[in-house]
Amino acid sequence: MVKKLTEEDVLKWNGDDYMNEDHLAFFRQRLLDMKAELLANATATSQHLQEQEATPDPADRATLEEEYALELRTRDRERKLLLKIDSTIKKIDDGEYGYCDDTGEPIGLPRLLARPTASLTVEAQERRERLKKQYAD
Template sequence: MAKLTEQDILTWNGPEDDYMNGDHLEFFRERLLQMKAELLANATQTSQHLQEQEATPDPADRATLEEEYALELRTRDRERKLLQKIDATVRKIDAGEYGYCEDTGEPIGLARLLARPTASLSLEAQERRERLKKQFAD
């Protein structure tokens, strides 16, 4: 069978017991590995960019550059955390546990996973957690 496309994933309406079949798992594995490769390329680009930093005599220019670098580093830190989540998600695929809610065990859903391949909760479980978090924060 040919590789699945996003459209195939969105329009899939197979039987419930065919959810997260081998083709689905392979599609999401490739999607996650592609995300990882892009994040690693960004990190390499940032490292090179920071090494090429030129000394700027003007304090205003220097402050602007430092703020840009700080923003870039914060972005890379978020991406580093996402890399860890991607690796954990690939391990779930390998273990046959991908695509099911950590709280309820119910299918997360292909559309949600397509939008957020690292999702570990169904939409309902995610909303429930956010409501609880908000209640305790108030």
């Protein structure tokens, strides 16, 4: 039977059964909650943009357009995060969640709590960023 874990339970874990059934259920629910929140934000943005009236004042119109642009950029980032959440849930289904894409090593529960969609260990992420910076210079 799957035990419903809290974040505190996950942080206190010190066993050999990394990414056990309870952990997977915890992270699946966390990802589903994130997805629901992002979808609610998208709906609110859509409604907000539809109910705005045009204003004759150019300064007000410019301010509104800038606010819309910012909101749309935010929603675009969230759309990309939704795709990442879906691919992360698929990793849970496939039994690949919690392990580094580069090295196959455990990513670690504290990192996954901070960023449930993480696909690299901290070391692998830093290595990628250093390489990217070298090629950018």
